Amino acid sequence: MAKNAARSKKAQASGKKSELNNEKASVKESAPKKKRDVLYQIVTKKDSGVIKAYITFTYRVLHPSVSARLIIYGLIVGLPGIFFFKDLFWRIFFTGIGAALILLGFFRQYISLWITKRNDPDYKSGVEFTYIFTDADAEFLKGDEVFSRLDKYKDITNFYYDDAYYYLAIKSRDFFVIPKSAFTIGDAKEFEEFIYKKSKLTCRWIPDSFKGRMQKRRAERAIASDEMKKM
Numbered sequence: 001m002a003k004n005a006a007r008s009k010k011a012q013a014s015g016k017k018s019e020l021n022n023e024k025a026s027v028k029e030s031a032p033k034k035k036r037d038v039l040y041q042i043v044t045k046k047d048s049g050v051i052k053a054y055i056t057f058t059y060r061v062l063h064p065s066v067s068a069r070l071i072i073y074g075l076i077v078g079l080p081g082i083f084f085f086k087d088l089f090w091r092i093f094f095t096g097i098g099a100a101l102i103l104l105g106f107f108r109q110y111i112s113l114w115i116t117k118r119n120d121p122d123y124k125s126g127v128e129f130t131y132i133f134t135d136a137d138a139e140f141l142k143g144d145e146v147f148s149r150l151d152k153y154k155d156i157t158n159f160y161y162d163d164a165y166y167y168l169a170i171k172s173r174d175f176f177v178i179p180k181s182a183f184t185i186g187d188a189k190e191f192e193e194f195i196y197k198k199s200k201l202t203c204r205w206i207p208d209s210f211k212g213r214m215q216k217r218r219a220e221r222a223i224a225s226d227e228m229k230k231m
Contacts, residue, residue: 037134038132038185039133039134039135039186040131040132040183040186040194041131041133043129043182044131044182045128046120050165051113051120053162053167053177054175055116056109057160057167059108059109060206067108068105070104070105074100074103075102076098077098078094078095078101081095081097081098082095127142127143129141131178136152137149138150140176148170148174153199155170155171155172156168156169156170157171158201158204159195159199159202159203159204160203160206161203161204161205162207164179164181165177165179166178166180166203
């Protein structure tokens with residue numbers, strides 16, 4: 001009898017322990033997860049403006065002299081057709097190629113925009129992109145799925161801006177066009193300073209207008225001249 005009573009007490013004690021453990025587990029499960037403090041959030045879509053901004057960026061920054069070269073090649077090819085060939089076929093042939101190159105130099109970004117809009121599934125579906133920046137890191141979502149992460153801000157490789165967009169490149173070779181009008185959390189005007197503080201990377205200006213481009217070139221020449229004098 002005494003043994004049975006001891007066993008029943010042990011069983012009761014173990015039962016209470018398991019109940020307590022279950023209660024603790026349920027409390028842990030029900031406790032809300034800590035949310036990261038979002039400092040900046042951008043919600044955007046790959047619309048015509050974003051696609052055109054990306055194409056214009058690649059032409060101005062990655063391939064800045066291609067348009068000028070196409071126009072020059074067009075003139076070189078087209079002028080003989082006007083002045084040197086008397087045969088009608090060759091005149092039309094060279095003049096036509098020259099005109100095509102010149103038009104391509106002036107309108108290639110619009111041609112690229114048209115091709116991209118016809119073939120890009122994200123543009124066709126209108127899927128929403130969300131870019132979230134916290135004090136420590138950043139993540140980039142397509143719909144509800146994370147497709148890229150920035151674990152540390154030192155991994156930012158390039159940062160540019162123009163009147164309407166920021167352009168952000170990271171080590172994973174991902175590149176983001178961020179409309180200044182698409183900030184849902186945080187001030188777009190302060191974003192540049194935030195990225196500089198975190199990455200020590202200066203945000204470089206891409207002028208929109210011809211006048212702005214000329215101003216930038218003059219400033220770059222002046223800086224280069226000052227550096228040469230110091231040497």
